[in-house]
Amino acid sequence: MQQSGQNLRLAIQKDGRLTQPTLDLLRAVGLEFETYRARLFAACRNFELELLYVRDDDISEYVAEGVVDLGIVGQNLVVESGFDVCELLPLRFGYCSLVVAVPKDSTIQRVEELRGAKIATSYPQSAGRYFSSHGVEVSLIPVSGSVELAPALGVASGIVELTATGSTLRINDLRAIDTVLTSQAAVIANPAALERLEKRRKIDRLLMRLRAALVARDYKYVMMNVPKAALRQVEEVAHGMKSPTIVELADPNWVAVHTAVREEFFWEVIEKLRDAGASEILVSPIEKMIV
Numbered sequence: 099m100q101q102s103g104q105n106l107r108l109a110i111q112k113d114g115r116l117t118q119p120t121l122d123l124l125r126a127v128g129l130e131f132e133t134y135r136a137r138l139f140a141a142c143r144n145f146e147l148e149l150l151y152v153r154d155d156d157i158s159e160y161v162a163e164g165v166v167d168l169g170i171v172g173q174n175l176v177v178e179s180g181f182d183v184c185e186l187l188p189l190r191f192g193y194c195s196l197v198v199a200v201p202k203d204s205t206i207q208r209v210e211e212l213r214g215a216k217i218a219t220s221y222p223q224s225a226g227r228y229f230s231s232h233g234v235e236v237s238l239i240p241v242s243g244s245v246e247l248a249p250a251l252g253v254a255s256g257i258v259e260l261t262a263t264g265s266t267l268r269i270n271d272l273r274a275i276d277t278v279l280t281s282q283a284a285v286i287a288n289p290a291a292l293e294r295l296e297k298r299r300k301i302d303r304l305l306m307r308l309r310a311a312l313v314a315r316d317y318k319y320v321m322m323n324v325p326k327a328a329l330r331q332v333e334e335v336a337h338g339m340k341s342p343t344i345v346e347l348a349d350p351n352w353v354a355v356h357t358a359v360r361e362e363f364f365w366e367v368i369e370k371l372r373d374a375g376a377s378e379i380l381v382s383p384i385e386k387m388i389v
């Protein structure tokens with residue numbers, strides 16, 4: 099497949115765990131495109147961007163080879179593939195860990211106790227590097243699916259597999275004993291594309307939009323009425339990005355205060371605002387925040 103035209107090309111997962119959050123993010127940025135997944139390509143109507151829907155395993159390779167300029171894929175697969183790509187932006191979804199796990203009832207506690215053992219994994223490169231760095235020789239059995247079944251089937255005494263909540267491990271009576279790597283979805287780029295001025299400009303424009311949508315998710319926009327006497331205290335609790343906006347009201351004893359509150363501390367801040375005397379507190383999501 100040859101790169102054509104001036105459009106950026108972005109490879110995303112066609113059908114899997116990253117698909118919906120990826121599409122949600124692209125839409126949150128205001129990109130308009132079709133998601134008729136039977137098609138391989140979708141052109142954006144309002145940005146010089148084409149989406150390519152592929153299997154996640156192929157994304158790093160397509161990016162490294164310049165079939166596409168950009169990809170959105172789990173860091174776990176970038177590391178595993180070993181292809182030469184640049185990570186531009188972690189996206190804060192698709193969180194997971196690659197872990198070493200053994201049967202729940204096994205006496206094994208430390209990875210050193212797996213010396214000489216058979217380990218099933220669909221991440222042979224990452225697992226291989228992990229065990230060598232611990233000086234533990236194991237025999238890796240590459241499997242492509244249902245890795246968690248390997249110990250029960252007697253194929254291996256342990257596994258190296260991805261987990262997010264640990265629930266699949268638990269269901270299969272497995273217990274994690276160490277973490278090989280942690281991962282989230284990220285935007286990756288072809289290194290040569292970053293060197294080309296025209297491409298670079300478009301990539302930077304796209305990244306600015308993605309960052310704006312990601313930052314906005316961290317905040318809520320909060321508006322409230324505050325008695326003037328309580329203003330100092332309210333300002334301290336809700337200082338916002340620089341300082342809160344204060345709007346005079348018809349009633350000279352009251353002002354309206356507009357501010358951004360970090361999602362992380364949201365309820366604590368709201369409680370303090372109420373205690374300080376704020377009332378009629380309105381909260382809305384922020385769509386984009388350019389900082």
Ligand code: ATP
Pocket residue numbers: 111112113114115116152153154155171172173174175192193194260261262263281282283
């Ligand atoms: P494909 O058909 O595209 O090859 P897949 O079945 O290999 O899909 P998914 O299971 O959809 O892949 O996972 C895609 C990515 O989601 C993983 O590579 C990883 O980065 C991330 N992920 C997040 N949580 C988990 C989890 N609990 N298990 C596996 N992957 C997870």
Ligand code: ZN
Pocket residue numbers: 153154155
């Ligand atoms: Zn895959």
